[in-house]
Amino acid sequence: MYPKIELHVHLEGTVRPATLLEIARRNDYALPADTVEGLAALYEYRDFEHFIEIWILTTNALQTAVDFRQVVVDYAAEAAAHGAVYVEAIFSPAERVARGLEWDEIFAGYCDGAHEAKELHGVTVRLTPDIYRGATGEAAENVVRYSSAYRERGVVGVGLGGLEAQFPPEPYAPVFELAKSEGLGSVPHAGEVAGPESIRGALDALQPDRIRHGIRAVEDPELLAELAERRIVLDVSPVSNVRTGAVGSLAEHPLPKLIEAGALCSISTDDPAMFDTDLTRDYEAARSLGVGARAAFEAGLAGALCDDATRERLRQLGNSFDWAEVPEAELV
Numbered sequence: 001m002y003p004k005i006e007l008h009v010h011l012e013g014t015v016r017p018a019t020l021l022e023i024a025r026r027n028d029y030a031l032p033a034d035t036v037e038g039l040a041a042l043y044e045y046r047d048f049e050h051f052i053e054i055w056i057l058t059t060n061a062l063q064t065a066v067d068f069r070q071v072v073v074d075y076a077a078e079a080a081a082h083g084a085v086y087v088e089a090i091f092s093p094a095e096r097v098a099r100g101l102e103w104d105e106i107f108a109g110y111c112d113g114a115h116e117a118k119e120l121h122g123v124t125v126r127l128t129p130d131i132y133r134g135a136t137g138e139a140a141e142n143v144v145r146y147s148s149a150y151r152e153r154g155v156v157g158v159g160l161g162g163l164e165a166q167f168p169p170e171p172y173a174p175v176f177e178l179a180k181s182e183g184l185g186s187v188p189h190a191g192e193v194a195g196p197e198s199i200r201g202a203l204d205a206l207q208p209d210r211i212r213h214g215i216r217a218v219e220d221p222e223l224l225a226e227l228a229e230r231r232i233v234l235d236v237s238p239v240s241n242v243r244t245g246a247v248g249s250l251a252e253h254p255l256p257k258l259i260e261a262g263a264l265c266s267i268s269t270d271d272p273a274m275f276d277t278d279l280t281r282d283y284e285a286a287r288s289l290g291v292g293a294r295a296a297f298e299a300g301l302a303g304a305l306c307d308d309a310t311r312e313r314l315r316q317l318g319n320s321f322d323w324a325e326v327p328e329a330e331l332v
Contacts, residue, residue, distance in 0.1 A: 013271025072113025
């Protein structure tokens with residue numbers, strides 16, 4: 001098994017149906033379905049908006065620091081089984097606060113999980129909380145403030161997620177300026193269901209270190225050339241893009257055109273439990289589109305927000321691994 005770096009995974013979307021049912025029962029939360037099969041049926045999405053609707057309904061089952069710690073540790077175990085050595089994971093704290101939880105309970109739970117994940121499974125987990133599109137200015141600023149307060153416990157950046165087509169990035173410029181001033185990375189979603197203008201807005205307004213998704217850059221050659229020249233890594237999730245309808249099929253995915261233009265593309269699962277995927281499946285999908293094991297690792301390393309010591313450790317791991325052992329087809 002070869003080493004993998006994953007830079008784009010929503011922890012709330014990693015919870016497999018049986019575990020989600022267990023957590024919901026523990027918290028006396030009524031899910032839209034009460035069986036594994038029923039949840040699987042829910043995870044057939046009409047479009048991206050329907051996915052967000054189901055995401056909110058199901059992830060509201062997560063309500064305590066114990067829940068947050070558990071999902072990090074559980075996903076680290078899963079990711080390690082697929083070769084992951086480094087993961088940048090997303091969670092959406094403002095959504096939980098809106099339902100009555102405390103900021104510190106959320107952040108402490110996830111940070112405890114990241115620490116335990118390293119101890120139990122050997123996976124380095126760093127955290128990049130999302131501001132959800134449509135959040136109030138106060139909520140967005142609080143995400144940044146608490147992210148900064150928990151930097152010493154593994155929080156490395158702040159993202160922007162949710163309903164991309166309804167909420168352009170430019171109004172969030174002040175809060176991302178604050179994030180950068182606090183030493184946090186900027187990792188917004190853009191160019192998934194909205195077009196190149198969303199990516200351009202993120203580039204100009206949010207000082208991004210990476211773009212999550214960014215696949216619709218292929219619709220604007222000048223924009224795509226700029227992304228390649230600036231070496232801004234795109235976090236690409238092939239299975240997710242098909243499942244949400246962002247692309248019509250895997251065969252139609254723009255990843256080959258992104259690579260041909262020189263864009264750096266890391267490979268991730270996005271919401272693996274909700275898209276019936278895992279890190280191996282997404283890497284296999286990427287390989288079928290021309291991105292092999294070593295290229296994906298190197299793009300992940302280029303895009304990671306980790307500290308210098310971690311980056312050097314990952315670089316040495318990649319350099320010392322015998323990639324010749326990986327089948328030729330997987331090294332495309």
